[in-house]
Amino acid sequence: MLKGAFTTYWMADLYYAGDRRMQNLPISEPAFADDGDSLVQFTGSCTVVYQDDFAESIAPEDAGGILAPFGAELAVYVIVSDGEIFSERIAMGWYRITETPEISVSTASFLDRIVTVGSVVKLTLQDRMEGVQADQFDAPGSPAQLLSTFREVNRVSGLQLTKDVADAPIARSIAYESDRLQYLYDLIGGLSAVPYMKPDGTLGQRQTAWPEPVDTLRSGERGTIIEAPRSMSGEEVYNRVVIRATSDSQTQILATAQLDSGPLAAPSKSNPRTPFGRRTYFYSSELVTTTAQAEKLAPQLLAQVSATRATRLEVTEKFNPLREVGDVVYVVRPEGTPLGRIKSIDRDGGATQKLILEMQ
Structure with missing residues (x-):
């Protein structure tokens, strides 16, 4: 939790083909959703407002444009600062640009020529799983080998791995049809985990078993919770x-x-x-x-x-860029202090964020 008079603002580095093309690109109107129940778990949108010292535009005009949705990626960060001494850059996610729904360029006349005053480009973003999902298999098949799950994951995804769980052989029953991303989930599911994209752009594995709690959420002056209405869902409850x-x-x-x-x-x-x-x-x-x-x-x-984790708690809390999907936390409630696991997080440029917790 951020304590004291801190300010936060969002920035991004722009990458193409693994090369950083722009650094510390200011972004506005950030809106990011982290959803552990989706195949492509991390999505968002933002606006780039840019003025170049040499009156150049970064608004894409064709597939080769620097912000065109044809392979360009944003590494998104939050800068936390007290305005004087302390400043920290926290990685929030690595996204592919999948759409530029609005593009505008402001121009002016200078010395009998038209120069660019600024560019405004709105971006739609999805994590790197989008690229895996778009790359369908040509025909049904089976693993190239059964000795190593991670070797097969690397072969079919092309993503750099961070190994959060132990490797294991692949079950003989696993095969694929056309959906490459679903096959990736099936493979890592054999490790009792779920694949997800880490903020550094590598492929991680989130254990399905609940890990140890990392924090306690509470209301009041010492807490982070603004409001926490309860809800019930029958999803993921089996008999x-x-x-x-x-x-x-x-x-x-x-x-x-x-x-x-x-x-x-x-x-x-x-x-x-x-x-x-x-x-x-x-x-x-x-x-x-x-x-x-x-x-x-x-x-x-x-x-x-069949455990009645059917209760979900919707929490609005103070902005915390370190909170992650899959985190387990204690929640101080009038009826006790149950455990909850974060299923989704919604953030924007405001002072709060919204969580959905699956409760024990």
Whole structure:
């Protein structure tokens, strides 16, 4: 949390083909959404207002323009400063320019010629997953090898990796059709993680298991919360688990478990219709090679995926550029101090940001 009289402003470095073309480019009207439930998780928009010392325009006129949406990228930063001694540059995200919905150039007459006074370019941004998603496979296929997930991830994505989890073999059941990005999610899902783009532009892995808490959110003079209304959602709550696996002898293994009572009960022979209906969580793992293992794991998984993390908390808090999707935090509430995991963050140029937390 920022304490004291600090100011924040947004800037960006412009890259093309790995080369930095412009540094410390001021941006205005920032609006960025970090959504852990989306395939392309980090999106945003901003406006570049630029005046060149030599009366040159940076407004794109064709595919080769410096801000054209054909491969140009922005490394976006927030500058936190007290105006005198302290100043820190914090990386917020690495984005591809995908659209320039508004372009305008101001000109003036000078010494019988027209010169550029300034350029205003509005940009639509998506993280580097957009490039992976756009590059569809020509035909269905399977991994080039099964020994290393990270080697296959690097082959299909072309992205530089930051290894946040341990590497592991690829399950024999994994294959792809046309969607390269979905295949990337399937591969890293085998490591019990989710792929995401780090602010430095590398591909990271966010563990699906909840990590240790990193902060405590509270209201009042000592806290960061402005308001925190609660909501309920049935998404990602399951009442049935199916484990699919393959034995060492290539025999198919199938194990199931389900809730038969309570408000989340799944339909059964004795109760074919239930209010919540059937919500099945499918799981496979290279480590499950016997029926006994699968039958032991199924009820354990069911306890996890049927846990009533159906409550979501919407938090408006003071701007904090260090907050990340996937962070686990304590939330001080009148009824206690439960844990929550950040699912999404919305930021703009204001003094606050909005979080959605999945609560335990």
